[in-house]
Each structure stands twice: as C-alpha cells, then as structure tokens.
Amino acid sequence: MPNFPILRIRNLKLEIFILSLSLLFLTLLVILSCSPQLPTSIGRIREVVLVTEYHNLIDSIAKAILQDTLYTPQPEPEFLLRFEPLSRLEAIAGFHIILLVGTINDKPIQKLFGEHLTELEPDSSRLLSINEPWAKNQKVLLFITRNDSLLVSGFLRYSARIHWQLQQYVLDQMQRLTYQRGFNxxxxxxxxxxxxxxxxxxxxxxxxxxxxxxxxxxxxxxxxxxxxxxxxxxxxxxxxxxxxxxxxxxxxxxxxxxxxxxxxxxxxxxxxxxxxxxxxxxxxxxxxxxxxxxxxxxxxxxxxxxxxxxxxxxxxxxxxxxxxxxxxxxxxxxxxxxxxxxxxxxxx
Incomplete structure (x- = not known):
C-alpha cells in the first residue's frame, strides 16, 4: 500500500432497417419530450433497466452476461440489474441504461416502431444501440426478434456485443464524471x-x-x-x-x-x-x-x-x-x- 503523505452490415436491407429505426427514435424524441431540452438521465451509473415481457426466458442469461462477480475484495456485480415490464417503459424512460428485449408482436414495441418492424427478416434478431433518445447521457439498447422462440438463441448470440457496449458506456460516463471539472x-x-x-x-x-x-x-x-x-x-x-x-x-x-x-x-x-x-x-x-x-x-x-x-x-x-x-x-x-x-x- 502506498504511503499516503482507467460488421460490417452485409446487405442494404439491414442498413435501411437500422436507419429507419434510428430515424424513428429521433421522431419519438421530438414527440415525447415535454420540453426543448432533454432531462438528465437518472439512476446509478452501472444500473441496467432491462425492459421485457420475457423475464422467465432471459433472466438467467441476462444475469450471466451482466452480473459477473468482481471482488474488491467483497463481491460486487459488474452491473446492477433491474427488470421492468414493457408497460413501465414510459415511467423508467429517464434511466441511464435501458435494455429493451422483445418481439415484433409485443404491442408496446409495435406502438413505438410500427411498420418498420416488418423489415425484420424471418428467423432473425437484431441489436440496435441508441444514444440519448429520451434523456441526456443515456444509452438504450433494443434487442428484437420475430417471435419468442428466437429470444434465447438470439440473446446469447448478441451477448458479447451487449456486454461490450454497456461496459464502454460505463467507462465513457465515468470519464465524463471524472473530468467534469477538468484535470491538473x-x-x-x-x-x-x-x-x-x-x-x-x-x-x-x-x-x-x-x-x-x-x-x-x-x-x-x-x-x-x-x-x-x-x-x-x-x-x-x-x-x-x-x-x-x-x-x-x-x-x-x-x-x-x-x-x-x-x-x-x-x-x-x-x-x-x-x-x-x-x-x-x-x-x-x-x-x-x-x-x-x-x-x-x-x-x-x-x-x-x-x-x-x-x-x-x-x-x-x-x-x-x-x-x-x-x-x-x-x-x-x-x-x-x-x-x-x-x-x-x-x-x-
């Protein structure tokens, strides 16, 4: 102890799909915002609000991906995980990290994304990352599949990317907080x-x-x-x-x-x-x-x-x-x- 004195997208159709969802998020931002400026996101910096109707299907997978135990020396989970149903999306829309998991048949997701979901190919799943859709310094990940039979396999397939994106978000936000008053x-x-x-x-x-x-x-x-x-x-x-x-x-x-x-x-x-x-x-x-x-x-x-x-x-x-x-x-x-x-x- 010291002495005290840090895929490429391969087809145009997928590019159009992602662009469409991104544009829709921006449209929702304009519609849903109550003021010209976004509110500041809330919650703990490592807290992930997982919004889904499929808690029973992905609970163990999500915990394995996001709650790896780190010792400091007491055990601490890498991320703090909180589950919420899709019906609560509007209530928790201001949190730092939101992970939306669902299918194109879920009514709240249909309401948000509508006809753009028809562009999702059969037997496929997608992960979309959006910065600050509803609050400042916010990260929203949308994982979506055609039906619930694809949720588990698709979520596993994207698990490394989900983890990496959230890990980078936490470090980026920690950098912002660390240097908000500058450095010496x-x-x-x-x-x-x-x-x-x-x-x-x-x-x-x-x-x-x-x-x-x-x-x-x-x-x-x-x-x-x-x-x-x-x-x-x-x-x-x-x-x-x-x-x-x-x-x-x-x-x-x-x-x-x-x-x-x-x-x-x-x-x-x-x-x-x-x-x-x-x-x-x-x-x-x-x-x-x-x-x-x-x-x-x-x-x-x-x-x-x-x-x-x-x-x-x-x-x-x-x-x-x-x-x-x-x-x-x-x-x-x-x-x-x-x-x-x-x-x-x-x-x-």
Missing part, C-alpha cells in the same frame, strides 16, 4: 517534462517521486484513498498473468510497504491499449495484458481492488497500475475511475 494540467506538464510520461489526473492527486531513481513514480489522493503508479524498464517481458502478478508483488513489496496480490481473485485479458506519444501523429495502439484483482497488506491489515495494464513498446516494458483502499465501502466505481485515468497515459 500543471501537474501533467511537470511530470511530462521531467519524467517523459503523464496521466490526466483529477485535482487532488499528489505526485510522490521519492523512488524516481528506480523508475517508479506514483500519485495519491484521498476520500477514498486511491493511487496510480508508473514503472518502466529497458527491455521487454512476456505478457503472462502469473509472471506479471509476481512482478507486481516485487514492486509493491519494495515501494508500497509490502502489498501483495491475492492470485485466486485476479483475472487477466489481452486488450488493445491506446495512448498518445509525441513521436507519433496518431494514437499508438499496443497489445497489453489488463489485470484486475485484489491486493492485501498483512502488516497494515489493508486491502482492496487494483487494475493494471502491462505492455511492451520500443524495447521498454511498462507497468501502469491503479488501486483503491476504501474499507467497508463498495469500490467498483472507484476502480472504474482509475481504469479511465490509466487510459489517459501519454509518452513524451
């Missing part, structure tokens, strides 16, 4: 000029550079306690989960007063990590290993979640990390904020 540009300039890297850190983060000779720089803030660290070394490393967890332990043992990871609560995936570098006119994209998990410190009786990005670039290995300490509180939103901050990484 003076600190960014200082760090970039002196150390050749930087993050867009919200106001309140402080630089700790007592280990700069070891190429380990970190930043801390409070309420709740959070830290972000940067480390690099010459040469490259294989992007293997167990090896990099052991490497993180070696860093935190030296610089974070003996922190270590709980391996059984850690997960990793390979992602495209994007950052800016003054040596390139466009954003640089590299393969990175993203690790999310739990850290502990036995001596300090402390622990919490962390997120890391590890990658190689121009014969250097980089380790970026964010961690939270907020005992007795839910921490997933704090962790998502750190994920957003790590994704603002820049190199000189």
């Amino acid at each position: 540009q003076r600190l960014k300039k200082k760090v970039l000029e002196k150390y050749g890297f930087a993050f867009n850190l919200p106001f309140g983060f402080q630089l700790v550079n007592k280990y700069e000779l070891d190429k380990f720089i970190y930043f801390v803030t409070h309420n709740p306690d959070r830290s972000v660290f940067f480390y690099y070394e010459i040469g490259t490393k294989p992007l293997k989960k167990d090896d990099l967890l052991a490497f993180r332990d070696s860093l935190t043992a030296q610089f974070y007063e003996g922190d270590f990871v709980v391996k059984e609560l850690c997960r990793a995936d390979t992602v495209q990590f994007q950052f800016r570098s003054k040596t390139h006119s466009e954003a640089v994209r590299v393969l990175a290993l993203r690790i999310k998990g739990v850290w502990q410190n036995k001596d300090l009786v402390a622990g919490g979640p962390f997120v890391s990005y590890c990658f190689n670039y121009q014969n250097r290995f980089y380790y970026l990390d964010g961690m939270v300490f907020n005992p007795g509180k839910y921490k997933l939103d704090n962790l998502n904020q750190l994920d957003v901050i790590l994704q603002t990484f820049e190199l000189e």
Whole structure:
C-alpha cells in the first residue's frame, strides 16, 4: 500500500432497417419530450433497466452476461440489474441504461416502431444501440426478434456485443464524471517534462517521486484513498498473468510497504491499449495484458481492488497500475475511475 503523505452490415436491407429505426427514435424524441431540452438521465451509473415481457426466458442469461462477480475484495456485480415490464417503459424512460428485449408482436414495441418492424427478416434478431433518445447521457439498447422462440438463441448470440457496449458506456460516463471539472494540467506538464510520461489526473492527486531513481513514480489522493503508479524498464517481458502478478508483488513489496496480490481473485485479458506519444501523429495502439484483482497488506491489515495494464513498446516494458483502499465501502466505481485515468497515459 502506498504511503499516503482507467460488421460490417452485409446487405442494404439491414442498413435501411437500422436507419429507419434510428430515424424513428429521433421522431419519438421530438414527440415525447415535454420540453426543448432533454432531462438528465437518472439512476446509478452501472444500473441496467432491462425492459421485457420475457423475464422467465432471459433472466438467467441476462444475469450471466451482466452480473459477473468482481471482488474488491467483497463481491460486487459488474452491473446492477433491474427488470421492468414493457408497460413501465414510459415511467423508467429517464434511466441511464435501458435494455429493451422483445418481439415484433409485443404491442408496446409495435406502438413505438410500427411498420418498420416488418423489415425484420424471418428467423432473425437484431441489436440496435441508441444514444440519448429520451434523456441526456443515456444509452438504450433494443434487442428484437420475430417471435419468442428466437429470444434465447438470439440473446446469447448478441451477448458479447451487449456486454461490450454497456461496459464502454460505463467507462465513457465515468470519464465524463471524472473530468467534469477538468484535470491538473500543471501537474501533467511537470511530470511530462521531467519524467517523459503523464496521466490526466483529477485535482487532488499528489505526485510522490521519492523512488524516481528506480523508475517508479506514483500519485495519491484521498476520500477514498486511491493511487496510480508508473514503472518502466529497458527491455521487454512476456505478457503472462502469473509472471506479471509476481512482478507486481516485487514492486509493491519494495515501494508500497509490502502489498501483495491475492492470485485466486485476479483475472487477466489481452486488450488493445491506446495512448498518445509525441513521436507519433496518431494514437499508438499496443497489445497489453489488463489485470484486475485484489491486493492485501498483512502488516497494515489493508486491502482492496487494483487494475493494471502491462505492455511492451520500443524495447521498454511498462507497468501502469491503479488501486483503491476504501474499507467497508463498495469500490467498483472507484476502480472504474482509475481504469479511465490509466487510459489517459501519454509518452513524451
């Protein structure tokens, strides 16, 4: 723990179908809005309101897709899931995330989309994403099939896309909230000029550079306690989960007063990590290993979640990390904020 001082559509008919639905959403926006400006969306940022008449068919699938358990260290669902019937659509139309699931035979959906639904081909299903149809900063996903016999298979087929879209929405909204007052540009300039890297850190983060000779720089803030660290070394490393967890332990043992990871609560995936570098006119994209998990410190009786990005670039290995300490509180939103901050990484 630190010492406290981030298909292509293959036929024209489908393109026309999606365009028609998009135009209809815009028309509904004009008709249903009570004022010239949209109201601000409401609810928790990770709350998904699933509106359907087929709760019994998709309940277990929806929970498997959206309520994966993350440990912080207490278990937290990735999304908070709330079911509502289609008859309640108007009442919940202002929530941040709405997932509409139904068929062309459902009267509320017929009322909303009418004759455009006839363009849906037999034995098919579709997923449509709409931004801000009824409220500001809102995401609406419409999953629709010809009949209820296609709901389960179609929902499973689109499950990865649904999850990805909602995951990106949450990170986008967390970015908006994190930087609504801007970020510390003076600190960014200082760090970039002196150390050749930087993050867009919200106001309140402080630089700790007592280990700069070891190429380990970190930043801390409070309420709740959070830290972000940067480390690099010459040469490259294989992007293997167990090896990099052991490497993180070696860093935190030296610089974070003996922190270590709980391996059984850690997960990793390979992602495209994007950052800016003054040596390139466009954003640089590299393969990175993203690790999310739990850290502990036995001596300090402390622990919490962390997120890391590890990658190689121009014969250097980089380790970026964010961690939270907020005992007795839910921490997933704090962790998502750190994920957003790590994704603002820049190199000189």
